[in-house]
Every structure is written in structure tokens, then in C-alpha cells.
Amino acid sequence: xxxxxxxxxxxxxxxxxxQASWEAQAELNVLGTPAAGGRERVRTLPMRLGPGRxxxxxxxxxxxxxxxxxxxxxxxxDAPSPMAxxxxxxxxxxxxxxxxxxxxxxxxxxxxxxxxxxxxxxPSLGAGLELDLRGDxxxxxxxxxxxxxxxxxxxxxxxxxxxxxxxxxTWTGDEPRSVTLxxxxxxxxxxxxxxxxxxxxEGGLRSIATSxxxxxxxxxxxxxxxxxxxxxxxxxxxxxxAAExxxxxxxRSGSGAGTGTDTGTGTGTGTAAxxxxxxxxxxxxxxxxxxxxxxxxxxxxxxxxxPEDRDGLDRLVHWTGHGAVLGLLRRAERPHTSVTVNGLxxxxGxxxxxGxxxxxGTPAAGDPRxxxxxDTSPYLQ
Amino acid sequence: xxxxxxxxAERLVGELHGAEATALLAGSGAAAGGALTALTNPGGHxxxxxxxxxxxxxxxENDLARMGREVSFTDCTDIAAVGACxxxxxxxxxxxxxxxxxxxxxxxxxxxxLAHAADLFLVVDNTALSPAxxxxxxxxxxxxxxxxxxxxxxxxxxxxxxxxGPPRLVRRxxxxxxxxxxxxxPWSSELLAAxxxxxxxxxxxxxxxxxxxxxxxxxxxxxxxxNLPDFDSAPWAAETHRGFGGLLSFEPRAPLVPATHDESVSxxxxxxxxxxxxxxxxxxxxxxxxxxVAPGIEPPARLVGTLRGLLDAARPAPPRVxxxxxxx
Numbered sequence: 001x002x003x004x005x006x007x008x009x010x011x012x013x014x015x016x017x018x019q020a021s022w023e024a025q026a027e028l029n030v031l032g033t034p035a036a037g038g039r040e041r042v043r044t045l046p047m048r049l050g051p052g053r054x055x056x057x058x059x060x061x062x063x064x065x066x067x068x069x070x071x072x073x074x075x076x077x078d079a080p081s082p083m084a085x086x087x088x089x090x091x092x093x094x095x096x097x098x099x100x101x102x103x104x105x106x107x108x109x110x111x112x113x114x115x116x117x118x119x120x121x122x123p124s125l126g127a128g129l130e131l132d133l134r135g136d137x138x139x140x141x142x143x144x145x146x147x148x149x150x151x152x153x154x155x156x157x158x159x160x161x162x163x164x165x166x167x168x169x170t171w172t173g174d175e176p177r178s179v180t181l182x183x184x185x186x187x188x189x190x191x192x193x194x195x196x197x198x199x200x201x202e203g204g205l206r207s208i209a210t211s212x213x214x215x216x217x218x219x220x221x222x223x224x225x226x227x228x229x230x231x232x233x234x235x236x237x238x239x240x241x242a243a244e245x246x247x248x249x250x251x252r253s254g255s256g257a258g259t260g261t262d263t264g265t266g267t268g269t270g271t272a273a274x275x276x277x278x279x280x281x282x283x284x285x286x287x288x289x290x291x292x293x294x295x296x297x298x299x300x301x302x303x304x305x306x307p308e309d310r311d312g313l314d315r316l317v318h319w320t321g322h323g324a325v326l327g328l329l330r331r332a333e334r335p336h337t338s339v340t341v342n343g344l345x346x347x348x349g350x351x352x353x354x355g356x357x358x359x360x361g362t363p364a365a366g367d368p369r370x371x372x373x374x375d376t377s378p379y380l381q
Numbered sequence: 382x383x384x385x386x387x388x389x390a391e392r393l394v395g396e397l398h399g400a401e402a403t404a405l406l407a408g409s410g411a412a413a414g415g416a417l418t419a420l421t422n423p424g425g426h427x428x429x430x431x432x433x434x435x436x437x438x439x440x441x442e443n444d445l446a447r448m449g450r451e452v453s454f455t456d457c458t459d460i461a462a463v464g465a466c467x468x469x470x471x472x473x474x475x476x477x478x479x480x481x482x483x484x485x486x487x488x489x490x491x492x493x494x495l496a497h498a499a500d501l502f503l504v505v506d507n508t509a510l511s512p513a514x515x516x517x518x519x520x521x522x523x524x525x526x527x528x529x530x531x532x533x534x535x536x537x538x539x540x541x542x543x544x545x546g547p548p549r550l551v552r553r554x555x556x557x558x559x560x561x562x563x564x565x566x567p568w569s570s571e572l573l574a575a576x577x578x579x580x581x582x583x584x585x586x587x588x589x590x591x592x593x594x595x596x597x598x599x600x601x602x603x604x605x606x607x608n609l610p611d612f613d614s615a616p617w618a619a620e621t622h623r624g625f626g627g628l629l630s631f632e633p634r635a636p637l638v639p640a641t642h643d644e645s646v647s648x649x650x651x652x653x654x655x656x657x658x659x660x661x662x663x664x665x666x667x668x669x670x671x672x673x674v675a676p677g678i679e680p681p682a683r684l685v686g687t688l689r690g691l692l693d694a695a696r697p698a699p700p701r702v703x704x705x706x707x708x709x
Contacts, residue, residue, distance in 0.1 A: 012549045046470045051523070052502050055425035055470035221422055222553075228422050 004204030005103035006225040007379070014287040014379040023050040024283035028234050028296075032242030032275040034250055038065020039079055040243040044235050047221070054221045058231045060085070060239050063214075064247030080214035082244040083118060083195045086325045087127075088209035089236035090335065091116030091199035092218030093155040094129050095207045096233070098339075101148035102133070102141060104378040110135040112201035116209075116335075118328060119194040126194070127159065127328060128336030132343060142346045146339040148378060151294070154286055155233050158295030160334040165326065167245070169303045169316045206230070224283075234296060238277040240325045245301055248319030249273045249312050273305040273312070288377030299329070388567070390574040391543075394533070397512035397580070398525055400545035404555040405529075405565040405573070410436030412526035412542035413506055415558035417441065417473060420502045420524075420550070423449030425472040430457040432480055432665040434654045437506075454661075458485040460495060473502045478517060479509035482630045482649040482673040483666055484608040486615050486622065493521025502550075508532070513584040514624040524550055532627070535576040535583060536677070541565045583678050587627030590676040590684075597685050598631050598674075603692035606632040629674050635695040636670045645675050645684055646691070 001007070017024035029045035040062045047054040063079040080088065091114040102109050111134035120126035131149065133142055149156065168180050197211040199218075205226045209216040218233055220226025231239070250273070278300050285294035305312040320326065339346050387395070388405065395403040406412050414437060417427055429441055431454040441452050453466040457476035474496055476487045489505055496503035504524045505517035511532040517525045524546035529539045544554045555564070565573075595609045609629040612619050630649070639646040647653070650669045654662055659669075676684055 009549065009552070012552070016547075016549060048500050051497065051500060052420070053425075053470070053472050053500050054422055055472055056422045057424040057470070222419075223422075 002103035002106060003099045003109055004206075005100050006204075007100075007103050009225050010100070010287065011379040013283065014289050014377055017284045017287060018289045018380075021284070024287070024289070024292075025050060026281040026283060027278060028232075028238060028281065029276065029278045030235055030238045030242055032239070032246050032277070034246055034273060035061065038063060038247075040064055040246045042239040042242050044231050044239075049221075049223055052223070054223050056221055056228055056231070058235070060231065060236075062239060062243035064243055064250075078213045078215070080211055080216055081195075082240040082247070082325045084197055084209075084211040084214060085216065085236050085240035085243070086328060087116040087118060087195060087197035088199065088211065088216045088218060089233040089240070090127070090129065090155045090159065091197055092207040092209055092216075092236070093153045093233035094131060094149050094337070095199050095201040096205040096218075096220070097149045097153040098131055098133060098145045099201055099203075099205070101145040101152075101378060102135075102137070104148075105141050105144060107137055107141045108135055109133055109137065109201075114199040114201075114207075115196060116199060117194065117196040118324075121194075127333065129156065129338070131337070131339045133339060133341050135342075137341050139341065139346050142339050142341045146337065146346070149339075150337055152286055152288060152378075154281065154295055155237055156295075156335055156337065157285070157293075158237065159328055160332065161293070161295050162332040163295060163299055163329050164297065165299045165301070165329055167301045167303065167316065167320055169305070169313055171305060171307065171310075171312060234279065234281060237296070237325075238279060238299075241299070241301060241323075241329075242275045242277045244323050244325045245277075245303060245316070245319055246273060246275050248315050248323065249275075249303060249305055249309075273303065273309070275304070276302045278302075287379055289380065388565075388570040388574070390565075390570045390577060393574055393577045394512070394527075394543050394545060397577070398516055398518055398545045400518055400525070400551075402548035402551035403543055403545040404551050404558075405541060405543050405570055406555065406558045407541055407562050407565050407569075408436070408558075409528040409530065409540050409542050410440055411558045411562055412528075412544040412554065413437045413475065413504070414440040414444070415554040416504045416524050416526055416544055417445060417450070417475060418448065419553040419557035420504070421450050421472045424470060425449075426451040426453065426468050426470045427473045427475060428453045428455060428457065428463055428466045428471060429475045430477055430480060431455055431661070432483065432654065432657075432667060433475075433477070434481070434649075434657065438656065454665075456480075456485075456665075457492070458487045460488065460491050463492065464495060467499055467501075471499070471501060473504055475504045475506065477509060478505055478507045478515050479610075479626055479628065481509055481628060482608075482654065482671060484610060484625070484628060484630055486610045486618055486625060488617065488621075489515070489517050489522055490520040490621055496523070497521065509628055510622070510624070510626045511580060511584055513581045514588075514626060515622050518546060520621055523547075524554070529573055531675070532584065532587075533577060533580065534573050535579065537572055537576060539565075539569050539573060541569060541573070584624065584627065586678040587676065588624045590678065590681040591627045591629055593681050594674060594676050594685060594688070595629050598629075598688065601689070601692055603634050603696055604631050605634050608632075627676055629676075631672050631674070632668065633670055633672060633692060633695060637672055637691045637695050639672065639687075639691060643687065645677065646687060647673050647675075649673050 027048040032042040035041045042060045044058045061079040095112045095114045113132045115130040118127040199207050199209045205220040207218045217230035219230040220232045279296040280298045282292045285292035391403040455462045502523040505522040508528045529541040598604045598607045610625045
């Protein structure tokens with residue numbers, strides 16, 4: 001045990017996953033429903049993990065309207081916006097990956113701070129990560145931690161790689177119908193304003209993210225070597241998507257990020273809509289075992305809205321082209337990632353664009369490094 | 382976290398069960414309790430046998446619920462009953478390989494199929510059969526747990542239990558148990574290792590003696606029903622079991638009053654299952670008069686004599702003749 005990370009357990013899972021692929025298959029699920037006052041309630045549902053299940057019923061409140069619900073202070077007065085939840089996922093996952101990398105190297109960290117941001121000026125979506133590692137660490141250890149974040153951080157790879165996101169809407173009127181939208185490569189609106197979330201590593205795979213007064217705890221289930229204390233980064237990302245889509249169905253902009261895409265038809269009082277978001281994760285990618293995708297796959301949003309809302313489908317279609325969190329996923333831009341050690345910048349020595357393979361793990365042209373787990377898994381060295 | 386060195390007893394239990402990893406834990410309920418806790422999360426749900434008793438019952442009813450797990454009690458020898466309890470948050474099914482005290486064998490292979498199909502972990506408490514008669518891991522169980530007494534330790538009375546299965550899961554159970562207890566001490570471990578070498582011999586003698594006692598009971602007019610499975614009543618077990626252990630129970634026609642100090646003959650309603658209360662005992666099918674018999678490896682003549690005495694003493698008295706009636 002180093003940095004609170006159960007390296008032996010991760011190594012055992014890597015070995016088991018190499019021997020039996022089903023040990024590494026995970027399916028995550030969240031269920032979102034509207035709450036009053038421009039808030040969405042998102043519950044984590046049981047996760048399928050290998051031959052078993054993981055059941056941690058966490059409830060998240062996500063703010064999709066700028067005003068605080070004065071009449072209902074228990075409904076997350078300081079709830080994060082969907083974009084803040086997504087960036088917390090990005091930062092928390094990076095912090096845990098860096099802590100794990102240092103643990104594998106036998107390097108003790110006294111602290112890890114991450115700034116996860118989006119919407120910074122520039123031609124891209126302006127998303128990225130800035131890590132500061134603290135402790136008696138040398139540049140080589142920091143560079144390897146940075147490389148591991150770029151390679152094995154699930155949320156970063158989810159944002160960096162073209163991910164299939166399917167949206168199925170079902171209207172429960174007297175003429176029920178479903179519509180499947182995407183995947184498409186349509187350009188998304190970039191966030192109109194910059195967003196930043198600060199993440200402080202607490203130990204093990206646990207972190208605390210803060211953004212504009214909201215506080216988000218991030219952890220992993222004990223089956224994935226966490227402490228069961230909070231949703232994991234993947235669930236935060238799915239919750240952000242669920243909340244944004246729910247807000248769109250309710251007629252609000254949804255991201256809480258000022259995308260300027262508010263359709264202006266809703267009052268934010270909540271509807272009977274229900275939104276289920278699921279995704280698959282092959283842990284072999286996370287563990288570096290074999291040429292497997294690291295990020296979330298088969299992201300599926302299933303929306304159900306009441307019969308009296310005849311414009312729900314139009315708003316959902318609008319959201320698929322303009323949702324800020326959805327845009328982060330569908331633009332597939334690699335978040336810029338840098339590292340400092342005790343505040344001092346470290347040159348990563350990597351070419352522009354990371355030089356890392358994307359997609360299904362096939363090495364990109366000119367990339368000399370294989371992604372085969374036998375060569376790259378930190379746990380099988 | 383380095384793998385602790387395995388003791389001789391752990392190696393032997395591992396070989397007997399065909400397990401990659403085993404851990405000996407102090408406390409007879411530590412293995413089952415540790416497994417239920419380690420394999421579930423707060424908010425999870427477990428399915429356990431309705432007739433579960435002893436420290437594991439206490440743990441499941443009190444501690445596990447306080448740790449945020451929901452528990453369903455059902456007849457875990459009945460696949461349909463287990464299936465009816467499944468929920469999205471169900472994580473573990475715990476079953477006893479032989480339900481005590483009704484002595485119903487659990488179809489471990491079918492339960493394993495159900496568990497695999499539903500992404501659940503199947504934990505089998507194999508105390509009543511021991512690895513000499515059943516190897517649940519071969520049948521698809523995720524983990525096997527056993528109390529060391531009375532069979533593994535040869536009635537030495539070790540307050541210990543063992544968990545066996547895949548290394549990743551056994552390590553989690555051992556780590557969970559270590560939070561509130563400890564590994565078994567070396568001396569007890571040595572005692573267990575010495576005892577395990579003669580396990581097959583003891584189980585063979587136990588089964589022979591149990592069949593002999595059952596034959597006596599079936600022939601006695603004071604006995605309404607004997608609970609001891611065999612391959613005629615459970616033909617499906619021919620592929621999975623090598624026997625049905627050294628326990629039996631019977632329903633007498635009139636209540637028996639066994640000596641309180643005699644551990645081989647007892648009333649579960651007053652001893653092992655007294656804590657369940659009458660309502661839950663009825664739900665589990667355990668009557669107030671059910672008698673549990675645990676023959677030892679010694680010749681059963683003395684035990685048969687004890688049972689005969691109890692049954693004869695309980696024989697209903699002949700009907701009293703009303704006063705004034707004349708006999709012709």
C-alpha cells in the first residue's frame with residue numbers, strides 16, 4: 001500500500017483481466033429526474049463489474065439554473081453545474097491516476113492538486129488539466145505520472161477519443177415514439193465562458209473537487225480499490241450528461257455554463273421526465289492490459305418524458321447539437337495536460353498532441369510506442 | 382499489501398477445496414461475516430438462508446443492516462425462492478450446503494448458474510459437509526466458508542473459520558476480517574493442520590454412524606419423520622456430492638426432553654435456533670419438537686440407547702379409563 005493505493009489489488013485485477021476478459025467489463029448507470037428550483041437529482045444505480053455487481057446508491061444534485069432555490073435550500077443550494085461535475089470527473093480521475101502511478105513507482109506523494117478547466121480562449125474547446133505533485137519526487141517520476149495520466153485516465157481518454165454517444169428519446173403520449181440521435185461528428189458549441197474546478201487529492205483514489213462554492217467528493221467503489229465514500233469520476237460524467245439533458249428537456253440551457261442556447265420555453269419548475277444514462281468500461285484499458293480502449297464506450301442516454309410535453313423531442317434534438325458537456329465528449333479534443341512538482345514546471349518531453357494512440361488503441365502514425373499491455377501496463381512490469 | 386505467508390492448515394484446506402487461496406480467521410463467524418461485508422457495498426442487498434443461526438445470524442441481522450446492507454431471508458435450497466428475492470442491488474447469495482436443522486441439501490450447481498446469470502456472488506457455507514463430501518468451488522461457487530468446528534478440527538473446538546476461493550476475493554475477505562479480528566494463531570493453525578489429515582476418515586465414519594442412527598429412528602414408532610438426505614431422495618446430488626454429512630434431525634410423535642448437557646441430541650428451538658423466535662422458526666419450517674442429532678465417530682450404540690430412552694419416555698400414556706367404568 002503506497003499513497004493509500006492498493007497496488008497489489010490492482011496488479012491482481014490486471015492479471016485476472018488478462019486471463020479472463022469478463023473480469024474487466026463494467027457497466028455504469030445513473031438515473032436523473034428533475035427537482036425544483038432548477039436542480040436535477042441524479043442517482044447512481046448498481047454497477048455491473050466483472051462477475052458481480054457494485055451497489056452504492058449515491059444521490060447527486062446538479063444545478064442547471066443560475067438562481068438558488070430559496071424555497072428549497074435542501075435541494076443543493078451550492079450544487080455544481082453540469083460542466084463543473086464533468087470537470088470534477090476529469091480532475092478527480094487524473095488525481096487518482098497520478099497517485100496510482102506514483103504508488104506503482106514507489107514514490108510517496110504528500111499532495112496532488114489538479115485544476116481542470118474548459119472554455120479557455122483558443123480555437124479548441126479549451127479543456128485541460130494542470131497537475132501539481134507535491135512530495136520528494138524527481139522529474140522522472142513526475143513525467144511518468146504525467147504519461148500515465150495521459151494514457152490511463154479514463155475520463156481524459158473519454159474526452160480525447162471519438163466516443164459514440166447515443167440518445168434515445170421516448171415520448172409517452174398516445175402515439176409513443178422513439179428517436180435515436182447520433183453518433184454524429186457535428187461540431188458542438190464551445191462553452192461561452194471559462195470553467196475551472198480545483199481538485200485536491202485526499203489519499204488513495206479519493207479526491208475533493210470544488211467549484212464556485214460547490215464541493216464534490218470523488219472516490220471509487222472498494223471493488224475498484226476505493227473506499228465507497230462517493231461516486232466515481234465516470235458516474236460524475238454521466239451525471240453531468242443526465243443533468244444537462246434533463247435541463248434541456250425542461251427548457252433551460254442545462255450546462256449552467258452560459259452556452260447561450262437556452263430555448264427559453266421552460267420555467268425550470270421540473271417535469272416528470274426521467275433520464276437514464278449508461279456506459280461501458282473495459283478495465284483492461286485502464287489497467288493497460290492489451291490494446292483496449294481506455295475511455296467510456298457505448299454511452300447511451302435514454303430519455304422519457306410525459307405526454308403533455310409535445311415539444312420535448314425538439315428540445316432534445318437541440319441539446320444534442322448545443323449541449324456544453326455533450327460537446328466536450330463529441331468534439332473529441334485531447335485536453336491539454338501539464339505537470340509541476342512542488343510548483344516547478346516539468347518538461348514532459350512529449351511531442352505536441354501527446355503522441356499517444358487513440359481510439360481502439362491502434363498506434364497513431366509515427367507513434368513508436370505500442371499500447372500492448374505487456375509493454376505498457378504499470379501493473380505488469 | 383503483500384500476501385501473508387500461508388500456513389500449513391491453509392494450504393491443506395486449499396488443496397481439499399481446490400482453491401487458489403485460503404485464509405484462516407479467528408472466530409467461527411468471521412469467514413461468513415467477512416465475506417458478506419467484503420463482497421457488498423453500503424446500499425447492497427444479500428440473500429441468506431431463513432434458518433441461519435448462531436453468530437452469523439446475529440451478524441446479518443444486526444451488524445450488516447447497520448452497515449447499510451439489506452438482507453432477505455429465504456429458503457436458499459429452493460432456486461425459485463432465491464430468484465424471487467433478486468433485486469437490482471443484490472450482490473451476494475449465501476447458502477448452506479446442508480440446511481441445518483432441516484438437513485436439506487443445497488443445489489449448489491444450480492444456484493451457481495443463477496448467480497452467474499444475474500451477476501451475483503455465491504458464497505457457500507460448507508460446514509455441514511466439509512470438503513471431503515462437497516467442493517462448492519468446483520460447482521461454480523464464488524467463495525466457500527466453513528467453521529472449523531466440528532468437522533475440520535475433529536471436534537477440538539477451535540473458534541475459527543476458513544474462507545477459500547480466488548486470491549483477489551479471499552484477500553478482500555481477510556482484510557475485512559482483520560479490521561475487527563485477526564488471523565488464527567499459529568498453535569491453533571497447527572492443531573487444525575494435524576486434524577485435517579484425517580478428515581476423510583472421520584467423515585466416512587460419521588456418515589456410517591449417521592446412517593445407522595437414521596435406520597434406528599426410521600424403525601421406531603415414536604418417530605414421525607427423519608431428515609437425512611440420501612442419493613435416492615436427491616438423485617441430482619450424485620454428480621456433485623460424495624455424501625450428506627454427519628447430521629440428521631427428526632420429528633418425534635411426542636415431544637422429547639433431551640439432557641441439556643448432551644450436545645449430540647438437542648432441540649434446535651431451545652438451543653441453536655432459540656434466538657430466532659417462534660415466528661421466524663415457523664417461517665423457516667423449524668418446529669418446537671424437532672430434534673437434531675449429531676453422531677460422532679465413535680460407535681453409535683450409546684447414542685442409539687439414549688434416543689431409545691428418550692423416545693420411550695415420550696411415548697403417549699394409554700388413555701385413562703373414566704371412573705365407574707366396568708371392564709368386562
